[in-house]
Amino acid sequence: MHTQTENHVGANWLAALDAEARGLVAAVDAQPDARSLLAGTLDKEGYIHFLIQTYHYARWSTPILAEAGVRLRQQGRLPELATLLIQKGEEERGHDRWLLSDLKNLGCSEESVEAAARSPAVKAYTGWNFFTSRAGVATAALGTAYVLEYLSQTRAGVWAERLREVSTIPNIHKSVTFLRSHGALDGDHVAEMERLFAGLSEPEDQEAILFSARVARCVYPRIFRQGGDLTT
Numbered sequence: 001m002h003t004q005t006e007n008h009v010g011a012n013w014l015a016a017l018d019a020e021a022r023g024l025v026a027a028v029d030a031q032p033d034a035r036s037l038l039a040g041t042l043d044k045e046g047y048i049h050f051l052i053q054t055y056h057y058a059r060w061s062t063p064i065l066a067e068a069g070v071r072l073r074q075q076g077r078l079p080e081l082a083t084l085l086i087q088k089g090e091e092e093r094g095h096d097r098w099l100l101s102d103l104k105n106l107g108c109s110e111e112s113v114e115a116a117a118r119s120p121a122v123k124a125y126t127g128w129n130f131f132t133s134r135a136g137v138a139t140a141a142l143g144t145a146y147v148l149e150y151l152s153q154t155r156a157g158v159w160a161e162r163l164r165e166v167s168t169i170p171n172i173h174k175s176v177t178f179l180r181s182h183g184a185l186d187g188d189h190v191a192e193m194e195r196l197f198a199g200l201s202e203p204e205d206q207e208a209i210l211f212s213a214r215v216a217r218c219v220y221p222r223i224f225r226q227g228g229d230l231t232t
Contacts, residue, residue: 013206014197017143018213020213021150027217028151033224037159040166044106046225047169051103054178056118057125059096062108064126068133070142077203079195088145088189096130098178105174128215132208139205142193143212148220149189152182187211 028034036042069085132140160179
């Protein structure tokens with residue numbers, strides 16, 4: 001089966017990947033809750049919803065990335081990218097605890113967060129990324145990582161600062177650890193991936209990375225409150 005992504009493999013694939021990352025930022029900015037987040041005016045319910053849904057995908061980042069890296073290493077392919085995947089899995093370790101801490105400061109117990117329904121977008125996101133890491137093209141996980149870290153570099157720190165400056169949510173100053181930390185960390189991560197991707201010439205891997213980037217662009221914006229029902 002041929003996809004639109006296949007048209008972009010080859011010399012122009014990094015430009016196509018950059019376009020997917022920019023497209024994700026634009027798609028997120030189009031969500032009403034995300035616009036309020038950028039303005040610092042998102043209400044407590046909407047912010048809690050965002051953090052809970054983020055928790056339910058971020059908690060799986062370490063195993064998804066690590067398993068993809070181990071599979072790539074076992075296949076004896078692309079050792080630098082295998083190392084990058086495993087390294088990124090370690091970098092993500094414990095970030096779910098930042099989310100639980102932020103939510104606790106907003107009055108949400110860990111038990112209530114664990115019991116909260118996952119949105120269809122989160123189910124799709126985790127299902128797709130577990131598939132690619134365990135059975136698909138292992139490098140695909142890097143497409144997801146790239147566009148989400150680009151989003152963090154572009155928006156997470158700004159969201160945190162605007163909430164601190166403008167929001168009237170009680171205890172908000174103690175509830176932006178996840179956003180503030182990701183905004184500070186992910187700029188270097190994006191540059192590192194771009195450097196390593198520049199040497200990637202295998203069309204299958206280029207295609208897999210681009211396709212996962214596109215999946216993330218389509219799915220991630222719908223983790224916000226207006227993204228759909230929270231049926232289990």
